[in-house]
Amino acid sequence: MIIDAHQHLWTADYAWLADPSLTPVRRDYTLNDLRNQMSVAGVDRTVLVEAGLGSSAETTSFLALASAAPEIAGVVGWASLTSPSLASDLDRHRAGAGGELLVGVRDQVQGEDDTFLDRPDVRDGLAVVAAAGLVNELVVRAAQLPSVVRAVESLPSSTFVLDHLGKPPIASGDMAPWLSVMESLAALPNVVAKVSGLVTEASWTSWKPADIAPYVQAAVSLFSPRRLMWGSDWPVVELASTYSQVKDLITDVLGGPDPDVFAGTAVRTYQLEIM
Structure with missing residues (x-):
């Protein structure tokens, strides 16, 4: 069993795709496209x-899609951590089609300032997600990592x-x-990390496996495979690589398809029901 713990679907009209550098991935990516990539x-x-649509409608549509697609074992939906209706929004998603497949919540923290996660209203939102029994998923810039440490420390009951x-x-190579x-983050037991999205943090046109390997190796040393999971970050990965190439890259760095990184951690963390 191989589980890709991080992939997306989108349509060409998503606003963030207007960036000229993203032209290669500015198109519709469908379930059939995903199935083709998975098969290969x-x-x-x-x-x-x-x-990155920033809309509850996306979460609703993703859950409905997943309910009819056995390949999709879980959905990390979008929600605003500062919304006063966050709890009721989560309840609504869970009551709808595919609601049982909602496994986590992600806001676009990377677009906020470096101390966004320190705000009391944001911390309250993280607590609401945790109280709902869902994973708090964080997409951040490296400069925001100190605030991630503080947020994780503040909510030891949240994953x-x-x-x-x-x-x-x-x-830049500034490791x-x-x-x-x-190192500080890995010392906290309630955080798991995804080995994903790394080739697009390197030079898109000239990266080499040797550029990526030290970061993966450091993560294995800090978190251990039981707290790491692999994700393709497809279709974003197509800016710098292919679905299969990035899977093979991480497999090679790890010395083989580690059963935790490539399945077990995702199953445990998201409580996936794999048939």
Whole structure:
């Protein structure tokens, strides 16, 4: 069993795709496209993650889609952590089609300032997600990682998932500051990290496996495989690589398809029901 713990679907009209650098991925990506990629790469199940639309309607549609797609084992939906209706929004999603597949919530924290996660209203939102029994998923920039440490410390009863290893500065090669804060984060038992999105933090056109390997190896040393999960970050990955290439890259760095990184951690963290 191979589980891709992080992939997206979107349509060409998503606002953030207007950035000229994203032209190669500015098109509709459908369930059939996903199935083709999974088949080639030998992937059995995926976790579908919100794709930056910033709308409850996206979460509703993703859950309905997943309910009819056995390949999608869970959905990390979007919700605003500062919304006063957060609890009722989550209840509504869970009562709708595919609601049982909602496994986590992600806001677009990477678009906020470096101390967004320190705000009392944001912390309240994280607590609402945790009280609902859902994972708090965090997509952040490396500069926001100190605030991630503080947020994780403040909610020991919540499970946090850090996307893309916190977006380390692979292109610049300035590993030391990232490594220092990741050491602090890994010391907290209620956080799991995704080995995903790394090739797009390197040079899109000239990255090499040797650029990525030190960050993966550091993550294994800090978190252990039982607190790491692999994600393709498809279709974003197509800016720098392919679905199969990034799976093979992480497999090679790990010395094989580690059963925790490639399935077990995702099943435990998201409480996936795999048939």
